[in-house]
Amino acid sequence: MPRTFVKGNEAVIKGAILAGCRAFYGYPITPASEIAESAAALFPQVGGTFLQAESEVAAINMVYGAVSTGQRAMTASSSPGISLKQEGISYAAGSELPVVLVDVMRGGPGLGNIAPEQSDYNQVVKGGGHGNFKLIVLAPNCAQEMCDLTMLAFELADKYRNPAVVLTDGFTGQMMEPIELPESVTQLPTKDWAVAATPETDKNLITSIYMEPSDLEEHNQRLQKKYAAITEAEVRYDESQTEDAELILIGYGIVSRILQSVVDKARAAGKHVGLLRPQTLWPFPGARIKELAKTTKGFLVVELSNGQMVDDVRLALNGERPVHFYNRMGGVVPDTEEIFEQVEKVLAQLRG
Amino acid sequence: MAKDILQKPDSLYDEFTRKPGSDPLTTHYCPGCGHGVVHKLIAEAMDDMGIRERTVFVSPVGCSVFGYYYFNCGNVQSPHGRAPAVATGIKRALPHSIVLSYQGDGDLAAIGGNNILQAANRGENITVIFVNNAIYGMTGAQMAPTTLIGQKTTTTPTGRSAENEGYPIRVCELLATLEAPVYIERVAISDSKHVMKARKAIRRGIQNQIDGKGFSFIEVLAACPTGWKMDPVDAVHWVNDVLMEHFPLGKVKDKNGDAPTRDLVAAAAKAQVNGQKVREIVGDSNGFSEHLSPPKTPTNYQSPRVKIAGFGGQGVLLLGQLLAQSAMVSDLFSTWLPSYGPEMRGGTANCHVIVSDKRIGSPLVSETDVLIALNLPSLEKFERDVRPGGVILVNSSLIERDVQRQDVEVVRVPVTELANELGQPKVANVIMLGAYIGYTKLLSEQSVLAAVGKVVKRKEFMEINRKALTCGMDYVRDQVDVGREAELAS
Numbered sequence: 114m115p116r117t118f119v120k121g122n123e124a125v126i127k128g129a130i131l132a133g134c135r136a137f138y139g140y141p142i143t144p145a146s147e148i149a150e151s152a153a154a155l156f157p158q159v160g161g162t163f164l165q166a167e168s169e170v171a172a173i174n175m176v177y178g179a180v181s182t183g184q185r186a187m188t189a190s191s192s193p194g195i196s197l198k199q200e201g202i203s204y205a206a207g208s209e210l211p212v213v214l215v216d217v218m219r220g221g222p223g224l225g226n227i228a229p230e231q232s233d234y235n236q237v238v239k240g241g242g243h244g245n246f247k248l249i250v251l252a253p254n255c256a257q258e259m260c261d262l263t264m265l266a267f268e269l270a271d272k273y274r275n276p277a278v279v280l281t282d283g284f285t286g287q288m289m290e291p292i293e294l295p296e297s298v299t300q301l302p303t304k305d306w307a308v309a310a311t312p313e314t315d316k317n318l319i320t321s322i323y324m325e326p327s328d329l330e331e332h333n334q335r336l337q338k339k340y341a342a343i344t345e346a347e348v349r350y351d352e353s354q355t356e357d358a359e360l361i362l363i364g365y366g367i368v369s370r371i372l373q374s375v376v377d378k379a380r381a382a383g384k385h386v387g388l389l390r391p392q393t394l395w396p397f398p399g400a401r402i403k404e405l406a407k408t409t410k411g412f413l414v415v416e417l418s419n420g421q422m423v424d425d426v427r428l429a430l431n432g433e434r435p436v437h438f439y440n441r442m443g444g445v446v447p448d449t450e451e452i453f454e455q456v457e458k459v460l461a462q463l464r465g
Numbered sequence: 466m467a468k469d470i471l472q473k474p475d476s477l478y479d480e481f482t483r484k485p486g487s488d489p490l491t492t493h494y495c496p497g498c499g500h501g502v503v504h505k506l507i508a509e510a511m512d513d514m515g516i517r518e519r520t521v522f523v524s525p526v527g528c529s530v531f532g533y534y535y536f537n538c539g540n541v542q543s544p545h546g547r548a549p550a551v552a553t554g555i556k557r558a559l560p561h562s563i564v565l566s567y568q569g570d571g572d573l574a575a576i577g578g579n580n581i582l583q584a585a586n587r588g589e590n591i592t593v594i595f596v597n598n599a600i601y602g603m604t605g606a607q608m609a610p611t612t613l614i615g616q617k618t619t620t621t622p623t624g625r626s627a628e629n630e631g632y633p634i635r636v637c638e639l640l641a642t643l644e645a646p647v648y649i650e651r652v653a654i655s656d657s658k659h660v661m662k663a664r665k666a667i668r669r670g671i672q673n674q675i676d677g678k679g680f681s682f683i684e685v686l687a688a689c690p691t692g693w694k695m696d697p698v699d700a701v702h703w704v705n706d707v708l709m710e711h712f713p714l715g716k717v718k719d720k721n722g723d724a725p726t727r728d729l730v731a732a733a734a735k736a737q738v739n740g741q742k743v744r745e746i747v748g749d750s751n752g753f754s755e756h757l758s759p760p761k762t763p764t765n766y767q768s769p770r771v772k773i774a775g776f777g778g779q780g781v782l783l784l785g786q787l788l789a790q791s792a793m794v795s796d797l798f799s800t801w802l803p804s805y806g807p808e809m810r811g812g813t814a815n816c817h818v819i820v821s822d823k824r825i826g827s828p829l830v831s832e833t834d835v836l837i838a839l840n841l842p843s844l845e846k847f848e849r850d851v852r853p854g855g856v857i858l859v860n861s862s863l864i865e866r867d868v869q870r871q872d873v874e875v876v877r878v879p880v881t882e883l884a885n886e887l888g889q890p891k892v893a894n895v896i897m898l899g900a901y902i903g904y905t906k907l908l909s910e911q912s913v914l915a916a917v918g919k920v921v922k923r924k925e926f927m928e929i930n931r932k933a934l935t936c937g938m939d940y941v942r943d944q945v946d947v948g949r950e951a952e953l954a955s
């Protein structure tokens with residue numbers, strides 16, 4: 114298999130094209146711009162559409178239109194741009210459109226900076242837009258997964274008629290690593306709900322408006338049922354050395370890479386430390402964390418945020434085991450040693 | 466052609482079953498509302514032009530949000546003001562479709578102002594129907610961007626004032642300043658004479674789309690008796706006597722004759738690419754199939770965490786990429802992490818490269834095994850991060866001072882001068898890479914050349930890069946530490 118050395122951001126577009134995505138609408142923002150730039154280079158070559166929209170608001174709405182027709186289409190941005198897209202995301206969730214978007218998180222709030230943060234967890238995983246909706250959220254931690262999970266995002270979005278997000282960060286987007294290209298998707302699902310400008314689809318309607326409260330309640334209940342089915346079937350996570358772990362580290366994206374180094378260092382020092390890395394942030398691997406509570410003494414959650422995912426860990430454990438938390442913000446990324454020190458402290462406390 | 470005025474066109478449903486309530490035969494619009502008439506004109510055009518089945522009606526947020534109650538075709542309901550963006554996505558996905566983007570004045574000229582401007586400016590091949598009733602109907606008669614000076618609304622209770630709210634926007638005239646739109650006309654539906662003109666304008670706007678001519682825009686002055694607090698008859702008079710005064714009827718832009726006819730369907734079909742070709746485009750052909758074995762590397766230099774730093778323009782990032790790619794070609798794991806964004810504009814650049822025989826966790830380099838400093842600020846900034854026993858490669862052309870650390874190996878290579886001697890200042894970075902792999906035996910010359918080959922496409926550049934690499938390797942062999950050679954070879 115040939116290996117290509119690419120940025121995570123470029124890998125996203127390779128995955129998208131292999132997944133049959135043929136339209137990209139976006140607006141430049143660091144550190145996500147290479148996604149749009151790769152799309153600009155590649156989409157026209159495969160007969161697809163690339164358009165630099167006038168804003169993130171326009172971009173998500175162009176995707177809304179494109180996806181309404183049954184086309185696989187996407188957009189990508191970074192935190193401030195995702196804030197702008199929230200209205201469109203809510204509409205897509207309400208209209209059950211399989212929109213795919215990528216958020217390469219940067220420092221906030223406000224203009225913040227362009228360094229990596231994970232402070233969009235709440236606005237993406239909990240839904241920053243209005244209404245009772247959920248997005249399928251995938252969290253890659255290497256260039257290969259930027260490609261693979263983008264492909265998976267299209268698959269899951271179509272499978273459930275639900276928007277899916279690849280939630281990543283400035284480092285994972287900018288970092289270059291070898292990837293192997295997966296097989297292309299050759300058979301796209303049929304979408305009999307789409308507005309395809311054909312006699313067969315001329316009664317189809319894409320809308321999120323239900324004027325009668327009872328109708329809207331029914332629609333909401335149906336959505337909640339769908340979310341329950343997704344929670345049942347689509348939780349994904351990656352574990353390393355949790356079997357005999359006294360302490361289990363939890364982190365996603367770039368943090369999980371650092372945590373892997375921390376685990377290696379801890380193991381080399383004879384400490385029983387393991388790692389759980391959620392690959393889906395929604396649905397969240399809460400059940401697995403609860404299970405691990407039976408065999409481990411405690412957890413240490415590490416985030417590049419004020420503590421957002423840690424809430425989901427605490428909810429899952431419901432006080433069953435101590436949950437420690439370590440974070441950096443503003444684009445500061447801790448190194449292996451810094452977290453290792455925390456691990457030693459927490460281990461001492463757990464034994465204390 | 467024209468149907469009996471009482472008969473519903475096929476493009477409107479006979480019964481409005483999507484409308485909640487017990488009366489599926491009447492619309493939800495108020496008596497005297499302009500929307501119903503405009504709907505009918507559009508539907509008749511769809512019938513007569515034979516496009517119903519391939520029409521997509523994009524409804525806005527406003528009183529016409531329920532366009533899908535009525536239009537017997539594919540419907541997409543869009544967020545407030547975004548219909549032109551939604552229509553763009555639809556039309557580009559379905560070049561054969563006829564996309565009708567329908568908006569009120571608040572939707573189009575206020576919240577969606579930029580979206581219509583940009584869609585018009587791109588010359589999107591869509592037809593926009595803009596219903597201007599000088600007020601926000603749906604939300605209860607608030608001011609719109611088109612509300613006239615002095616006009617009372619619930620948010621301008623004493624009448625719109627230019628001082629506070631500015632002037633009513635003439636959207637047709639505004640859009641007509643753009644290059645791309647082919648056809649922009651303002652019409653009214655206040656009496657049968659005006660309706661005939663409106664009917665013609667709508668058909669022309671649709672025909673333009675069928676012919677692939679580009680962006681057409683029809684503004685329709687319409688009554689909102691409820692919002693205006695008038696009875697329907699007075700409302701018609703107000704359109705004729707007052708509204709038209711500020712919004713003159715007629716063609717504001719018309720380059721139909723000049724606009725070329727385009728077959729968007731054929732163009733899209735021609736652009737389609739399939740199967741293996743897609744893979745090639747996406748990058749398989751750019752991939753490396755080589756598996757070169759690395760030389761025997763002394764333990765101290767194995768699996769290094771490398772930091773490379775210098776001025777922007779010294780090829781710092783590329784040096785790192787070549788190093789990491791050469792490692793990939795040699796079946797080692799590697800990561801490359803750059804400093805990115807505006808930081809680089811300040812003139813400094815650095816990147817972290819890790820090469821390892823195991824899967825790499827953190828791609829960050831803090832404790833550094835190898836520092837490659839191409840200028841003095843880089844040495845000053847990162848010297849202290851190098852681990853005891855690590856290596857610092859120094860560009861001695863630009864760094865005169867000695868490395869202060871006594872517990873590291875120092876390799877001084879005048880790469881700027883050597884590059885100048887080769888006649889190509891740009892290859893200083895490749896000379897340094899040569900020095901690095903020459904000194905540490907981390908990777909083979911062939912692996913670097915394979916990496917360079919993917920980056921450098923032109924033959925003559927390939928040659929100079931090959932020379933640069935050899936130059937760096939020779940330099941460390943001949944100059945740096947001849948004694949060490951013997952040790953390495955053993």
Ligand SMILES: Cc1ncc(C[n+]2csc(CCOP(=O)(O)OP(=O)(O)O)c2C)c(N)n1
Nearest residue numbers: 526527528545569570571572600601602603
């Ligand atoms: C984001 C957002 N802001 C505000 C509204 C409320 N809203 C609904 S319709 C409308 C104005 C519609 O006026 P216009 O476009 O003139 O259409 P009309 O009802 O007069 O046909 C507003 C402000 C909304 N639905 N969404």
Ligand code: SF4
Nearest residue numbers: 494495498528602689
């Ligand atoms: S409020 Fe005005 S625009 Fe809305 S339906 Fe009534 S008359 Fe028509």
